[in-house]
Amino acid sequence: MIKRDYQLKYMSWPQIKNKIDSGCDTVIIVLASTEQHGLHLAECTDEIIGLGFACGLAERLKNALVAPPIIPGLSEHHLALPGSLSLKKDVFRGIARDYVDCYIRHGFKKFIFISSHGGNMQETKTIVEELQAAHPDKLLRNTLSLEFLMKLFSSFEKQYNMPVGSCGGHACAFETSVMLYLEPELVNMEEAKAGFVGTPDKEFLDNMFKYGIVGVSEIGVIGDPTVANAELGEKFFNAVLDEMEKCLI
Numbered sequence: 001m002i003k004r005d006y007q008l009k010y011m012s013w014p015q016i017k018n019k020i021d022s023g024c025d026t027v028i029i030v031l032a033s034t035e036q037h038g039l040h041l042a043e044c045t046d047e048i049i050g051l052g053f054a055c056g057l058a059e060r061l062k063n064a065l066v067a068p069p070i071i072p073g074l075s076e077h078h079l080a081l082p083g084s085l086s087l088k089k090d091v092f093r094g095i096a097r098d099y100v101d102c103y104i105r106h107g108f109k110k111f112i113f114i115s116s117h118g119g120n121m122q123e124t125k126t127i128v129e130e131l132q133a134a135h136p137d138k139l140l141r142n143t144l145s146l147e148f149l150m151k152l153f154s155s156f157e158k159q160y161n162m163p164v165g166s167c168g169g170h171a172c173a174f175e176t177s178v179m180l181y182l183e184p185e186l187v188n189m190e191e192a193k194a195g196f197v198g199t200p201d202k203e204f205l206d207n208m209f210k211y212g213i214v215g216v217s218e219i220g221v222i223g224d225p226t227v228a229n230a231e232l233g234e235k236f237f238n239a240v241l242d243e244m245e246k247c248l249i
């Protein structure tokens with residue numbers, strides 16, 4: 001269960017003002033998504049995972065609060081399956097920019113971005129670079145990259161004897177494990193089914209580009225969620241927090 005303690009949306013303005021006055025100068029902003037996550041996970045999966053990481057990081061940092069997550073994200077490649085939403089890039093970018101402008105007016109000085117959805121990651125990098133250039137007196141950081149996650153997935157697959165590609169990145173052993181750790185009631189393991197499992201090759205990328213996720217998996221899964229468990233989720237969770245802390249040094 002994700003704690004409410006660090007989330008701005010659960011606080012009153014005097015509580016927020018007191019926090020700022022006592023040295024809390026950092027806001028963590030999650031860029032999530034509302035999109036299909038296979039047969040067994042809810043559409044809010046990236047929101048829950050991102051919030052979980054953000055609140056975990058806030059707990060470690062002591063001087064940070066967590067913004068209401070930005071949802072939906074950039075999910076064009078999931079639109080073939082019902083429920084998924086996708087923003088235009090300039091709208092997505094504009095919302096992130098407005099978040100930072102507002103929080104600067106309240107006195108916050110540092111902004112940590114977490115993208116909990118692969119499709120947002122390239123854009124998040126650009127948004128953070130642009131915002132840093134626009135606000136040279138403030139500190140902006142992007143904490144999660146696709147490269148880091150890919151390395152983490154393959155090292156966990158080896159270490160915990162999971163088939164190669166089971167942490168494929170979407171509704172996979174990684175996301176399902178983290179959800180089992182954070183919000184198990186939103187996971188229906190009885191429905192969990194493997195989607196594309198393997199190493200993405202040129203054909204995979206071509207099909208993904210041409211047809212979106214249904215071009216590579218008709219159930220909308222990249223990876224194998226059936227090998228997921230909460231214990232693994234906690235390990236993943238802590239490894240991601242360690243990486244995010246490193247990005248802030």
Ligand SMILES: [Zn+2]
Nearest residue numbers: 045046171175
């Ligand atoms: Zn996801």
